[in-house]
Amino acid sequence: MENNTMKALVYHGPNQLSLDDVAIPQIEHPEDVILKVTLATPCTSDVHLAVGHMPFVQPPSILGHEFCGEIVEMGTAVQGYQVGDRVHCISAIFCGKCTMCQKGYISYCENGGVFGTVKGIDGALAEYIRIPYASQVLIPIPEGLKEEEVILLADMLGxxxxxxxxxxxxxxxxxxxxxxxxxxxxxxxxxxxxxxxxxxxxxxxxxxxxxxxxxxxxxxxxxxxxxxxxxxxxxxxxxxxxxxxxxxxxxxxxxxxxxxxxxxxxxxxxxxxxxxxxxxxxxxxxxxxxxxxxTGIQKCDGLDIMLDLIKSGQINTSFMQTHSSPLNDILKAMDTFGGNKDGCIKYLITPYER
Ligand SMILES: [Zn+2]
Ligand SMILES: [Zn+2]
CATH class of the missing domain: 3.40.50.720 (NAD(P)-binding Rossmann-like Domain)
Structure with a gap:
């Protein structure tokens, strides 16, 4: 990482989004991984957040929790991964150790939260992202599968x-x-x-x-x-x-x-x-x-089964991926996706082009 700033979509308060230059995230804990984001997509909840429907989110916050990336740096306690691995990720982090995690209620982890909605856990509509508890929340992308084939797994399909x-x-x-x-x-x-x-x-x-x-x-x-x-x-x-x-x-x-x-x-x-x-x-x-x-949102279950079904071709979400632009155009993408304009269903965001 020759430069120490990156581009990121930052929420500064209701109806105040901008593509800013911010610091590239660093390893803060031995269980962290830094990913170079290779593909991301805004979620409807990012649109709700951006207009102020989630008042618990404290600005400034980098949005985005549906993404794939490549590992560029790893904390010393991360197991089972190597620099260069291609990964997808669960939309919310979980520690695996707290009372809720021990019960299996990982989406309610006491140390967790959705990327981009919790102080200190920034999102993926950026060039890089820090992944806490990486060994728990990363999903390796199987050989032969492209990022766009798995990107809707953890959040939309989950x-x-x-x-x-x-x-x-x-x-x-x-x-x-x-x-x-x-x-x-x-x-x-x-x-x-x-x-x-x-x-x-x-x-x-x-x-x-x-x-x-x-x-x-x-x-x-x-x-x-x-x-x-x-x-x-x-x-x-x-x-x-x-x-x-x-x-x-x-x-x-x-x-x-x-x-x-x-x-x-x-x-x-x-x-x-x-x-x-x-x-x-x-x-x-x-x-x-x-x-x-x-009622409820999701339990992060079924992901292994669905990944196998993506591999075998039984689950294919390509018909939903109607739009794609580099991170440079993220504000236009948020407007098109959030406003259901131009037949948009999902808007993929590729890396920033310099
Ligand atoms: Zn979402
Ligand atoms: Zn936990």
Missing amino acids: TAWYGVSNAEVKKGDTVSVFGVGPVGMCACLLAKKVFKAKTVIAVDLLQYRLDTLFKEGLADYIINANDGDVIKKIRDITGGHGANAAIDTAGAANTINAAIRSTGHYGIVATVAIFPKPIEVPIHFMTYRNIQLR
Whole structure:
């Protein structure tokens, strides 16, 4: 590292993002690794953060928690890796030692947090990133796989896995997915291809997302929520019975309510959305039908299984990767991705070009 500054997308407070020159991160602890970021992509939660929906994040903070990189420096306690290794990474760090980690609740590690949201744990929309507890959180990229083939594994697919497995989707089921942004698209993909649902119904307000899923064969029915009664449409598709399971990624009162009311007896509604405020749910409707509502974000499980399925070609997210630019254009990328402009689904960020 001949120069000691790098370019990074810095959050300075609500609606204040800039591409700044900042210090290149250094090893601070023996379990740290420094990565040269080879590919990154903003997440919808970065967009929420940038406009101030996550007031607990203290600026300045470098955003970005979906990424791949190459190891350029290693702390003395890091095991199983070498300088030059290509890696992907879990979106939140975890120590492996605290009470929560010992219970297996690694996404709630007492010493952890999502990259870019915790003081001192900067994100990956930068040229370099420091990875604490590297031996725990890095995922080696298998020989023969490209960065773009694995980059959506830990966050998009990991979150979708939690939703689909929490909804107990089974072979032959009819599953509705409310909100088909990148996580919802991954939920449709997993429900159809991995959990072997017979019928997937995708619901969204943006027609281009629905059309993409239909074209890819990942949704059997697409419903634009602007076009009439979603609950009635799902009940009609299912012969009046309702879906066996529903996954919500939208986090709005109307989507959760529609998910519940279009799910059949003994069905499960699993939400992986972020809820900015409390909402009312029709608990009487659920009670008389034995419908369960399950919440949460993700447990970082299923990643090994999905990596194998990426290797064997059964999981392919290339259809979602609609845009790509170097880090130089990150502000434009945030605007295009965050505003769902130009048919954008995921916007890949390649290294800064000097
Ligand atoms: Zn994310
Ligand atoms: Zn921990």
